[in-house]
Amino acid sequence: MSETATKGGAGAKATNDIKDIRLADEGRRRTEWAERSMPVLRQLRERFARERPLAGKRLAACLHVTTETANLAVTLQAGGADVALCASNPLSTQDDVAAHLVKDHGIKVFAIKGEDHTTYYEHIRAALAHRADITMDDGADLVGALHMIALNRLDDLAPPVRKWVETLAVADRKALVAGVIGSTEETTTGVIRLKAMAKDGVLQFPVIAVNDSQTKHLFDNRYGTGQSTLDGIIRATNLLIAGSTVVVAGYGWCGRGFALRARGAGANVLVTEIDPMKALEAQMEGYRVVTMEAAAPVGDVFVTLTGNVEVIRLEHMRAMKDGAILANSGHFNVEIDLDGLKKAAEGSRAVREFVEEFKIGEKRLFVLGDGRLINLAAAEGHPASVMDMSFANQALAAEFVVDNAKKLTKDVHRIPVELDQEIARLKLQAMGVTIDILTPAQRKYLASWDMGT
Numbered sequence: 387m388s389e390t391a392t393k394g395g396a397g398a399k400a401t402n403d404i405k406d407i408r409l410a411d412e413g414r415r416r417t418e419w420a421e422r423s424m425p426v427l428r429q430l431r432e433r434f435a436r437e438r439p440l441a442g443k444r445l446a447a448c449l450h451v452t453t454e455t456a457n458l459a460v461t462l463q464a465g466g467a468d469v470a471l472c473a474s475n476p477l478s479t480q481d482d483v484a485a486h487l488v489k490d491h492g493i494k495v496f497a498i499k500g501e502d503h504t505t506y507y508e509h510i511r512a513a514l515a516h517r518a519d520i521t522m523d524d525g526a527d528l529v530g531a532l533h534m535i536a537l538n539r540l541d542d543l544a545p546p547v548r549k550w551v552e553t554l555a556v557a558d559r560k561a562l563v564a565g566v567i568g569s570t571e572e573t574t575t576g577v578i579r580l581k582a583m584a585k586d587g588v589l590q591f592p593v594i595a596v597n598d599s600q601t602k603h604l605f606d607n608r609y610g611t612g613q614s615t616l617d618g619i620i621r622a623t624n625l626l627i628a629g630s631t632v633v634v635a636g637y638g639w640c641g642r643g644f645a646l647r648a649r650g651a652g653a654n655v656l657v658t659e660i661d662p663m664k665a666l667e668a669q670m671e672g673y674r675v676v677t678m679e680a681a682a683p684v685g686d687v688f689v690t691l692t693g694n695v696e697v698i699r700l701e702h703m704r705a706m707k708d709g710a711i712l713a714n715s716g717h718f719n720v721e722i723d724l725d726g727l728k729k730a731a732e733g734s735r736a737v738r739e740f741v742e743e744f745k746i747g748e749k750r751l752f753v754l755g756d757g758r759l760i761n762l763a764a765a766e767g768h769p770a771s772v773m774d775m776s777f778a779n780q781a782l783a784a785e786f787v788v789d790n791a792k793k794l795t796k797d798v799h800r801i802p803v804e805l806d807q808e809i810a811r812l813k814l815q816a817m818g819v820t821i822d823i824l825t826p827a828q829r830k831y832l833a834s835w836d837m838g839t
């Protein structure tokens with residue numbers, strides 16, 4: 387813990403709670419390396435430094451504390467925001483990056499890799515205590531807590547947050563929520579929750595669904611998750627993928643990216659789905675689509691990427707081969723029934739970092755990274771080049787919230803399509819790719835219904 391943190395964690399006045407400030411130099415070097423692959427965000431940072439669109443705004447972000455996030459945080463700060471950052475997953479923090487942000491940029495960071503449940507929520511509390519004008523989530527943890535406060539459902543808050551809220555006067559609690567002019571959300575799971583809140587009429591402020599931008603989910607979810615999930619599995623296990631049977635649960639944006647990379651590495655890929663359209667796409671893409679029940683006895687590696695609960699259940703695990711490996715790359719660690727496994731297993735032991743062995747009868751099953759996002763637990767998350775677009779969306783979404791605070795309804799919005807396209811244009815430009823421009827005749831043809839038939 388650094389000197390500025392209050393003893394015992396992120397106390398009310400602490401400005402940070404990190405593992406070790408002495409890691410800052412390594413964090414800076416790695417963050418600069420990521421920055422080289424983030425040309426769109428770099429351009430935005432230069433503009434933000436000139437125009438200061440977030441001047442005077444307090445921003446609380448709950449994101450994976452990685453080198454790419456560091457580049458986003460510094461961009462938001464360049465735009466004038468006072469930034470506080472906590473982790474959106476207990477295992478995804480890079481402690482050197484946290485130290486770098488505190489030491490070199492004075493950003494308030496509350497995140498330690500491997501933090502326990504209590505510390506995780508203590509850090510969420512510290513981010514909430516920043517009393518943000520804008521919140522930025524990856525999985526809706528900050529927004530979720532703010533809504534439990536707004537709806538006075540304090541029993542639904544994690545104890546560290548609840549205890550703090552109970553010390554606040556009712557008017558102060560109201561001000562905490564009313565002070566938020568808008569929020570942004572990074573991932574599919576968070577957006578699903580926010581849309582459910584909007585549907586129930588309880589959403590307290592506008593939210594920008596960054597995940598809904600095409601320059602986010604078409605690239606980050608597909609190519610980012612695809613590559614880094616395979617990377618996480620390989621780093622955790624050193625497994626030869628070639629010739630193995632990999633079962634991919636969920637053929638959405640993340641699932642299709644991972645299936646593509648697993649096949650590229652030589653795996654026989656089986657896909658499980660619940661959506662007939664996605665299942666049909668997977669089948670026509672050349673994968674074998676089966677049920678989890680059918681996949682269980684034949685798979686060597688099982689990876690869930692659905693955003694759903696209990697996708698792999700005890701009955702599936704009991705049917706698996708000795709030595710089967712289970713990993714998750716969906717947002718929460720609820721896709722594999724780990725509680726069921728823990729209860730049924732005769733015992734467990736750590737066999738490598740991020741690999742836990744469970745014994746069921748004569749069989750051993752191996753769970754990677756506690757069933758949490760394996761690409762962030764055992765690898766470094768998405769490559770910077772793809773986060774360049776995701777985080778350009780985040781920075782533009784924060785600016786959009788400020789510029790449109792009075793106009794935006796309490797609903798889930800996306801950033802305008804023109805901004806999404808501008809990000810794609812800038813990315814292509816940075817990659818040295820030039821595309822054709824419509825000729826006047828082509829433009830006219832596309833706008834007509836009576837030409838050229």
Ligand SMILES: NC(=O)c1ccc[n+]([C@@H]2O[C@H](COP(=O)([O-])OP(=O)(O)OC[C@H]3O[C@@H](n4cnc5c(N)ncnc54)[C@H](O)[C@@H]3O)[C@@H](O)[C@H]2O)c1
Pocket residue numbers: 573574575576603606607611635636637638639640641658659660661664691692693694696697715716717718759760761768
């Ligand atoms: N690992 C990462 O870094 C990372 C990055 C982006 C998103 N995510 C998370 O990954 C998850 C998936 O995101 P996405 O963008 O691919 O979502 P998506 O909606 O595009 O895909 C999810 C797919 O899972 C399928 N599905 C749902 N329940 C299922 C079940 N029981 N069995 C099989 N298939 C099932 C759905 O039909 C859908 O096709 C979300 O939790 C998201 O937040 C993780």
